[in-house]
Structures are given as C-alpha cells and as structure tokens.
Amino acid sequence: MRTPAGHKVYAMAAEYPSAAALYEAAKQVRDAGFKRWDVYSPFPIHGMDDAMGLKKSWLSAVVLIGGISGLLTAAIMEFGPSSFLYPLTVHGKPTNFFTVPAFFPIMFELTVLFAAFASFFAWQLMNGLPRWHHPIFNWERFSRATNDGFFLVIEARDPRFTENETRDLLEKSGGQHITIVHDE
C-alpha cells in the first residue's frame, strides 16, 4: 500500500492518553480481528497480553533446555576427567559415582549459568533484537514511547487493514494524533 505521494505505508498509528485507555483500545482491536498490530508503552502493562489476545510466552521452554544442557555439560566435564581420564585420589576418597554429592555445586552453577544465557539470548532473538532501525521510528511522536506515551499501531499488511475503517476503529477507541507511518 502506498500514499498518493508514493511512499510505502507501514502502518496506521494512534496515541492514547493513558495505560487504561490503551488497554481498552487493545481489546477493541483484538475483537475486530486484527493480527498484525502492536501496542507500545514505556513499561509492561499488566494484563495487556490478554487484552491483545496473546498467549503465555514460550521463552521458559528455551530456558529449560538451557538449564538441562548446563547440567549435562557439568556432569560430563566433572565425571569425564575425575572418573575416567585422570582419577584423582584426594584424602583417600573414592573417585566413583558414589561421591556424586561433592560434584553437585558445579552442576548447580553451570545449570544456572546456561539457563541464564538461554534466557538472555532468547528474549532478544524471540523479539527480533538487536535491530537498529524500525519503520515506527519514522513517526516523530513515537520517541515518547519510552517516556510517557502509549501507542497502538496497526500494520498495513494486516489483511483487515483498510485506511478508512482502521482510522474509524482507532478514533472510536479513543486514539489521538492518528497518523499514517511510512516505511522509509
């Protein structure tokens, strides 16, 4: 979709005066059946996932895998050398698997370490970050999204997107400064 001037349209965006207004508007946009849209706020708004019709984040599954791989890494790293490669007899204690409690602290630490790395990289990759530019930054008002602005953006590639109806919906839901955001 392009404007008469020939610019490619990214989305239609609106600003809302408060978190509560944005929350109510999100419910309306969800019920109108849009799929490619998003809300922007300076902080996470409690209950917004439901208002947008989003499910629970599956990031926890990634972190679980990270934790398990950390545990396995530690087990291999410890038992490999201590039981097979070069069994060290210290204080006359056995080197077999029965001494496993003494290996727990490192297993625990690596479980936490790998899970934390998984969590750290997962939230970025799942969000498509790092990303240095995004069309929404073309909208001047949007710089307030990290300060005190609340925005709702419906992308032009959403199948239900039509300029007039989308504008009506945003207006009806209390949106202000409704505007078209260009792609370049």
Next chain:
Amino acid sequence: MRQISAWPARRKKHDEDVDLVDCSSSIRWRGLVLAIGNWQLAIGSLNMDAAPTAPERIKGEAATTFERPLARVPLVLNKRNFSWLTERISGVVENPAPRWWWVTFTITATVATFGLFCLGYQISTGVGTWGLNHPVGWAWDITNFVFWIGIGHAGTLISAILFLLRQKWRTSINRSAEAMTLFAVICAAIFPGVHVGRVWMAWYLAPLPDNYGIWPNFRSPLVWDVFAVSTYFTVSVLFWYTGLVPDLATLRDRATSKIKKFLFGIFALGWRGSNRHWRHYEMAYLLLAGLSTPLVLSVHSVVSFDFATSILPTWHTTIFPPYFVAGAIFGGFAMVLTLMLPARAMFKLHDIITPQHVDKMAKIILLTGSFVAYAYTMEFFTAWYSGNSYERFAFWNRIFGPYWWYWWVGMLFCNCLSPQLFWFRWCRRNVYVVYFVCMCVNAGMWFERFIIIVGGLHRDFLPSSWGLFIPTWVDIWTFIGTLGIFTSLFLLFIRFLPMIAMSEVKIVLPEADPHYATPAGHRPVAAGGKERS
C-alpha cells in the same frame, strides 16, 4: 460537601492511591464528612451534586470505612507522573556533573590509583609483600574477598528475591544495588586472583588439564568457589543489562548529541517498548530472577564451604552456610544504604527513594542482623556443648585473646547491638541514625570475617606454632584501594547510566494500572505536561 459525591468513585480505585501520611487523618475526616452527610440526609437537605445515589453506597460501606488496613503509602511521593520520573532520572545522566561529583570522584580515583599501584607492586614482587606467614596463611586477602562478595549479595536479593516476593518498593533501588553487586564482585575477584601467587597461572583454576594431564579436583570447595563466583558475576551482568535495555532506549530517544544517540542506540538493541516484546522480556526477567535466587544463596554458601570443610576449630561448623548468607545480606544492605543515601540527597531523588524505602531496608538490616547475632550465639553454645577442648579454647580466645577488641567492637557492638536501634521507628526514619548504623555494620562485617579467618588460624593446635598476623602497608593499601575502585566505579555508573530503573518505577504509579480510573476532582496532566503537584 463535594467529598461525599467523590467518595464512591474513589473507593473503586486501588488502595495504593491513598497517602498513608494522610491516611489516619483522611479516615478521620471521612468519618466526619459521613457523619455530617448522614445527618444532612436525616434532616432531608439534599442539595448537592449526585446526592441521590451517593448516600446509599456510603451507608453500606460506613462500617468498613474506619478499618481500611490496605491503605498504603505511595511508593513515589507527591503524585509524580511518568514524564517527571523520566526527566528526573535521565537528568542525572544528561545534566553536567555537579561539583561534588568531581570532588568525590577525584578523591576516590586517587585512592583507586594507590590500590592499582599496590596490585602492580605485589604482582611484580610477589605475595611476600603481604604480611602472610606461618601460621596465618589467609588474612586480609581472604577477609577482603569474603567482605566484598558478601556486599554483592544485597543487590541480588533486591533484584531477584524481592522481585519474586512482589515487593514493589524494590524498583527504586534495584538498579543501583545490582550495579553495586557487580563492582563488589570485581573488587572481590582481585584478592584470590593475586593470592594464587603467579597471576599468569590463574588458568589452573579453569577446568583444563595441566602439563601432566591432571585436571582440577572438582570435589574441592576452592574449585566450587571459582565456578560459583564467576557464574554469579556473569548472571548478575546478564540480569543487570536485561533490566537496563528499556532505560537505555529512553536515553537514546532523549539523546541530543549524535555520539550519545549512537552509543545508547547500540546498547538499547533497538528496543521500542512493544508489548509483543514486553511479553518475552517479562518472562525472561522473571526466569532470571528465579535463577538468581538460588544462585545468590549458593554463592556465599560455597564461600563458607571453603572454611566449613576444613578441620580447624571455629571453621569446621555446619552453621556456616546460612550464617554467611545472612551476614552477606546484612552487610550488603548496609552498603546499599551507604551509597544510596548520599546519592539520593545529591540528585534530589527523595520522591523516588522515600523514607518508606529506607525504613524497609532498615528492617531487613534488623532482621538479618538478628540472624547473625543468633549465629554468633549458637557458635559459642556449640563450642561449649561439644566438650572439645580446642573448640572451647578457640572461642574463649575469640573474646579474651589477642584480637579481643575485634570481637567486642566489631562483632558485638557493630553487628549485634547497633542494628537493634532499628526496633524504633524514630531511628529507622532518622537518616543520621541509619547512616551511623550502616557504617557500624560495614566495619563490623569486615571485622567478623577477619575474626573468623585469622581467629581460626593464629592459635594452632600446638602452642609452639602460635603467631599473630601483622599487615604490611601493601595489605592495607590494597584494601583501601579496592574501596576506591568500588566507589569510583559506582560514581561512574551514576553519571553514565540511569541509576534508577525508570521502566520499573513507572509500573508502581497508580496510573500504570490498566483499570485505573481517574478520581473525581483529580486531573492528571496530559502526557508530556507539567508536574502535577
């Protein structure tokens, strides 16, 4: 009489909205207003707005009106709005550094330079420049290590454990407390790093085989310690940076110069506050908090294993892990307050770090200080009850031996007695008393570690092996130097990064609630507008 019509509307709102300062008086006033309202109803003079519906609701609620225990002090005072928070907190970074900052930084950086000089000297000359000798082979170095690691624990407690416990007040202090954690762990790592003797051989600590194909002993507490401390540092950095990203985006969007915009832009990762992002971000944050919680408890437990798995009297005790963890949180909170109280005064952050925050931290110091006092007492009891003559002697020696005053001043007065002042509300609310206690605790916790370490070593099993520890100037200046490194890093942090988590403090404002209803007669200023007070 406008209050009556406003009252039912206010009731719907969340309780955080009510000032506790005004709470008792407002409840009293409402009672009076209700009484007048009822009386007016009785005589049938209903000439006010919205009167027909209001009185019935008030009547039904009158019984509960007087006991409204959920009324809370707001966490951000003076009804500040979102943009005020952004302005004030970003202003610390954006405005020119105040003069005191330069004065303080000059002093701390000079001290840090002494420390770095000492490090260079002892690495190039050898660890013989320290006062270590038989029988005291661990002294200031390990004391300083445990001291600094312990200080870090308060940061993780605030950022992780208080998050899991849904303590919203943590948002004002978590960022700087986490930064403090990182700097404390950096200072801590210096000491064992140098203590290995030949620093360039420190890779022996890594899980790699040496020239003879021998691997580290994975069942040794010292190796556990390497893993615990390095994991702790790494996870703390990840957690801290994750929390920073939305705030870096705020600074990016406010940046005026190109270089700032570029640098904040790089580190903000292109964050734009999208709810689809917040969804994964919040889950990641929750999981990092959940991972950090057992981690922080494990770190000082593992540090205590360095001692507890030995066979020395006073070290060989099972009470050490919880005792060390409680002591770490105790000392760490004292250090948080030591840093936060001046910072809050200098940058005028009293509306964000309120008396309530200080009060709550003081209560945690009281609680953990009492844990510590209990642990000290149990040690003496166990020594007596064990009937072991070496154990009994060691504890007798702790009170009346050559280091007697370390115990009386450091452990008894500073750690056990001084926090007991916090039973009194007046003391928790008086900044000078709080600061005095924190300084006592800072010093006391250092003395405690010294007594545990050197106290356990200087009287060996045979009197022929007895000896004292006498620090050299290198010992003393390395420790003072780390104080300089720590404070310099903290001062740099508050100048270059947002010292308060803006995106998190905003959540605790009442208007961040999606069900927030604007109360009657209370008009929030339009976004980006002026202050509301």
